Each structure stands twice: as structure tokens, then as C-alpha cells.
Amino acid sequence: MPEGHTLYRLAADLQRAFGGHAVVAKSPQGRFSESAALLDGRVLESAESAGKHLFLRFDNDLILHVHLGLIGGFRISSAPVEPPFGEVRLRLVGPSSYADLRGATRCELISDEKLDLVLTRLGPDPLRADADPDRGFARMHRSGKSVGALLMDQRVLAGVGNIFRAESLFRARLHPLTPGERITKRRWNALWTDLVALMAYGVQTGRIDTVRPEHEPEAMRREPRVDRHGGEVYVYRRSGQPCHVCGSKVKTQLLEGRNLYWCSVCQRRR
């Protein structure tokens, strides 16, 4: 259940575990058997992420494209190799470890042309040094949809999911239903800069921590606020609980099928 920083870490972990080695590729579940056969015995040349997409390039010019979706997982384990349990779509076995892919929304072999097509459709990724935030602003600024909906749109920002959306909007004190066309360049730049920092921290730690001592005055520190995803957050999944800053109840609402969280006092509508 990843956001962009998780995919970034996963790509690095896969590169470390399998990069430069021939892998054994199987589909214990059977749904990916034909494609797995094309990868079996091939050398993994590189593993990279873009937004929430993962790309593994092999020495036969095939690229494995994976999108974990809401529920997918790609778990790397150390040898010895255990028998697969549950629904393992793809298993890669390397010299000293193996990785099991489950529940992915997308798992396919693609060419360089298709790779370019996927990348073209993505907005700027805050984790990539070559990202151009102005492209995201252009999409945001000409849309009447809410900033809450637009932050989840991967054509606007690649890699941002429900947690980063809720937390970055809280930290910017922006109401999630503010129309995108009313987001100024200055506000957009502040949002972008914050997401770059938050997601880079997520890459380092593997957690989404939005409440950190260096971000908030000592007086605001109270009891630990760890969500079950493993990080400290202000509003995500805290509906009905008091806001850590002002004490009013955190609100929630379904927006385009996803839960939205915000504090109506700290994030007033303008």
C-alpha cells in the first residue's frame, strides 16, 4: 500500500538484491506464467521508480512494469527460499534473496516505447531531481476541481497518495476543497517544497512522518501520534479526534471515492 517514497525505496532494494545477477522468475499463482518465462534466467540491469510505478529492466530489452495499486506488495526476503504462500503473482529469486509480488494492479512486460508513454502521462515526481514543478502547477491552475482531488491526480503530481495529500494540505493550512484554479504560484511552490522534503524523509526512514520537532515548536509536542502505517501525522485517519494544533475535531469526507481528512479551523476555506 505504497506512496511514491515506498516505490523509490523498493526500487533501490531490488537493485541491491538482484541488480547485475541472473534471476529465476516464476509465477506460483499462474497468472503471470508466460511473461515470467521470458524473464527466467535473465540479468536484471536496473530497477527504477517513477511516481508509484516500478520498472525493472532486463538484459533482453524487456521491462517489467509494476503498479502495486491500493493493496499490492513486493516483499524481499533473505535466503533460504521458502515455499510461496497465498497469491504470489511473481517470484524473483537471486543469489542471496528472493522477492514475492502480490496483489498488484499492474504487472506486465513492456517495451521502451510503452515506458515512454507511461512516463509522459505522469506529472512531476517530488523525489526526482529532474522534476519540473511548473508542469504540475499548469495543470492545477487551469482546473476547477478541488486541490484535494488534484493532489491525488498522478498527472499533476506523481507519487503523492492519500497520506501525503492530507498532511501536506494541513501543513500548508489549505482547505482541501479549494479550487485548483485559486492556488497561487507562491502557494504551489510552498506545497511542492514541502512535499520534496517530506517524501525525501520518507525515503530515508520508510515512514511518513509529518509531525517532526524541527517542523513544530516544542509547545505543540504532546503524546506520540503514530498511525498504524507507522508514522506521526496531523489529520490522516484521525477523523473525530482533536486537532493537535487547535483542538477542534478532525473532519472527514469521501472525495472521488477516497477518504479526505482535514481540520476545518486550521484549514479554513478562503
Added chain:
DNA sequence: TCAAGATGATCAG
């Protein structure tokens, strides 16, 4: 033991 929900995206209408 079982149903609901979840860090997501796509497609049809």
C-alpha cells in the same frame, strides 16, 4: 469466523 476497509487506477456509461 466473516465482512469491511484500505497508502490506487481504469473503464463503461
Added chain:
DNA sequence: TGATCCTCTTGAT
């Protein structure tokens, strides 16, 4: 906008 796909965890019974 709603239905659908995918798997696992959590919480209710």
C-alpha cells in the same frame, strides 16, 4: 460517477 480488480488486516460478532 459508479463498478471493478487485486490481497491482506482489522474489528465486529
